[in-house]
Amino acid sequence: MRHVIAVLLENEAGALSRVSGLFSARGYNIESLTVAPTHDPTLSRMTIVTTGTERVVEQITKQLNKLVDVVRLTDLTETQFLEREVMLVKLRAVEQGRPEIKRVSDIFRGRILDVTESSYIVEITGDASKLDAFLNAVGKDNIIEVVRSGATGIARGEKSLKV
C-alpha cells in the first residue's frame, strides 16, 4: 500500500541524511521525499511517499519517530488529505503538435511557462496520478525532459501537524 507520511523535523544540518539513511539502511521503499523549512525556520517539513505492508509502514513510522531530530509525524493516508506535486515538462512542440499540446495542458490546467520555436515548458500541479495522466496524454515521443517535485501533503480540515 502507498502511504504518505508528513514529518516535522529540526532544521539541522544532517537531519535529512538521518531520514534518507534510515530508509536505505532498513531497506524501506521510498517513492519520493520532499523537504523545506516551514514558516518557523527552526523546523523543516518533509513529505515521504512510501510503499509497504502494514507491518513495514508501522515500523517506518516508529523508526522515524525514534530519530532524535524528528519532532512529530503523521501518516496522512490514515485521514482525508490533500496531495500536490509540481511538475515541469519540456515538450517538443512543432507544427500541428503545438496546438495539441496547448489543448492538453489546458485540460490539465497546466500553464505554459516557456516557449521556443520547437518546445514548450508546461507546469502541471496535482497529485501523482494526475501528473502521470498528463504525461500519458502528451505521449512519450513529445517529452524532452521531466522534473517532478515529489509529493507534498497536508491533512484536510482542522487537523494539523504542528509543534
Added chain:
Amino acid sequence: MHPWQAPVRNKLARNPVTRRASRRACKEARQLELSGGEILIQSLKEEGVEFIFGYPGGAVLHIYDAIYQQNSVKHILVRHEQGATHAADGYARATGKPGVVLVTSGPGATNAVTGIATAFMDSIPMVVITGQVGSRYIGSDAFQEVDCVGITRPCVKHNFLVDSLENLADTIKKAFYVASTGRPGPVVVDIPKDFTAPGVTTTFDYSAPVEMRSYNPPSVGHPGQIRKAVDLILSAERPMIYSGGGVILGDASEEFRQFCKKLEYPVTNTLMGLGAIPGTDKQFVGMLGMHGTYEANMAMHGCDVLIAIGARFDDRVTGEVARFCPNAKIVHVDVDPASISKTVTVDVPIVGEVGQVLVAMNKLIDENVDSIKREAVGQWWAEIEKWRGTNCLQYDRSGDVIKPQMVVQELWEVTSGDAYITSDVGQHQMWAAQFYPFDKPRRWINSGGLGTMGFGLPSAIGVQLAYPESMVACITGEASIQMCIQELSTCLQYDLPIKIINLNNRYMGMVRQWQEFSYEKRYSHSYMDALPDFVSLTESYGHVGMKIEKPGDVKSSLEEAFAMKDKLVFMDFITDQTENVYPMIEAGKGQDEMRLNPAHGRELA
C-alpha cells in the same frame, strides 16, 4: 598516587584568562570563562564522569592539554581505539553509568566504530568524543579528516557535530541525556579542533536543564494497557516469563524479582537478560534461544501466555518466527515502541520504563493474587520439570582432555559465583552463559547483538576500574583474545588484576561447529594455526601466564590464579577441540526442534 593521575597542576591559579574568569565568577553568579577543552572537561565533571577511555592525536591535543591540567576526570590510555570503546562499554554495563571515550579524528574515529556499533546493538549508554579537523577545513579532505557523523550515523542513537564553542557545553549535556535516557545507546560528539583551542574562551554554564522538543522518551506505561496485561497474565494456565536486557538496562531486577515471586511462573532470560533473576533460582529455567536450555525453549513453545519484558524477539531467540510460541497470547513491555511487533506481533503492548511498569503491575497482582490459576500452573510446572529432567547441559566428563564447560563450572566454584564475567564471542561465550549462573544483574558483560570478537579483554578493563576490589574474569577463546590482545599493556599500566580464562581449542570453535553441522565437516579456515605461546606472550607484557592441560589441574590452578589478587593472570586452558555447544536450534528450525548433546544418545529432541 594512582597511576592514572597526572601530576597536579593548578590551572586556575596560572592561566590569566581563567584567573580573570574566576575572579569574575565570584561576582557574577559563578560563571566561568573557559576554553573549549576546559569546557569539555568541566562538563564531564558535572556529569560525574570518573574515567575517560582514550587515545590522543592531533585533533584532540587541545583537549589532552586540558586533561593534563586537572585531576578529577581520570584518563585511561588504551592501546587501540577499539579497546577504548569496549572498555567504556564494559564500564557502562557494569555500573549503569554512561561510558566515555575520547579519540582523535580520522583513524581514531574509524577505529572506534566497531565499539560504537557493539554498544548500539546492545543499547549501552556511551558518549564518544571524536576530534575533528578545524571547522573551516571540514570538507576539504584535510589531514586525518573523515565524515565522522556520516560514518557513525547508522550505529549511534544520535550524533552531533559541534557548530560553535558557545554550543559545546550544551551539546555535551544533550549527549549524556540522550545516551542515558529511554532506550540507552551510544552518542557521538564530533568536535572541530578550533573549538577546543586554549585562549579562545566563552562563558561556561552547565546549569540549564536539557530541553529537546524532538526527544521525549516514554516513562510510565498506559494504565489501561497495564490493566489488560495483568488480566491476561492472571488468566494464564501455561505462562512463561521471558525477560531480556531491558530489565538489566532499566535497573529493574528488584521489581522483576518481586513480579516473578508473586506469580511463581517459570522464568527464562535472553543472553542479555541473565542475572535479572538469580541463575540459581528454582523458577529460572535457563537461557532460551539458539543455545538455550531444552526446558526453556519447550516451555516457550508450549506456553499460553508469554510475558516479554525488556526483550526484543531477536532471531537467535525466536528461531523460525512462523513457529514461535504458536499458542501464546503475548504481553510485551518495552521502552522503545519500535521493538514492539517488529518481528513477532503482540497482543498487549506496553510502552514504558520496565521498572515503572512492573511496579504498577505488581500492585495490580497484589490486589488480585487469588485469581492466579495455581493448580493449572502447578501442572504446567510438572511438565517443565520433566523437560528439565533431560538435563540438557550435561556433557561427557570422562576422558583426559579438559572440557571447556568444566572450566567454567570450576570458575563459578572458585569465585563463589560472585565474579564479574566478561566474554568474547564464540563457543566459550555460550558456555559462560550456560555454566556460570549469575545471581546479580550487571555481572555478565558480553556482546550479544553485534557479537564482537575482541570485546572481552577491554570490557574487563572498564569493569575492573569501576570495581577495583571485585573479581573480574574474561572468558575468551584463542581466536577472540588476539583481536584486542594489545590491551594487556593497558592492564599493566593501571594495575588491573583481571583473570583471563582462555578456552583454547585451537579452532574458531563456533565456526567449526557450524561447518561440522552444515558443511559436512569442511573446516574452511576455522583452524587457528601458528598460535602464539600465550604464557610467554603474557609474561612479556609483564603479567603472569599459566598453561593448564589436565582436567585434574583445572580447579587448583584457578585457585592459584585467584589467590594472586593484584596480578593479571592469563590462564591458557588447552581444551577438547571437538566439543560443541548444545542444545542448538539450527537455522530454520522451531523452538521445539533442538539438537541435544550426543551424550544424551539422541540427536533431536
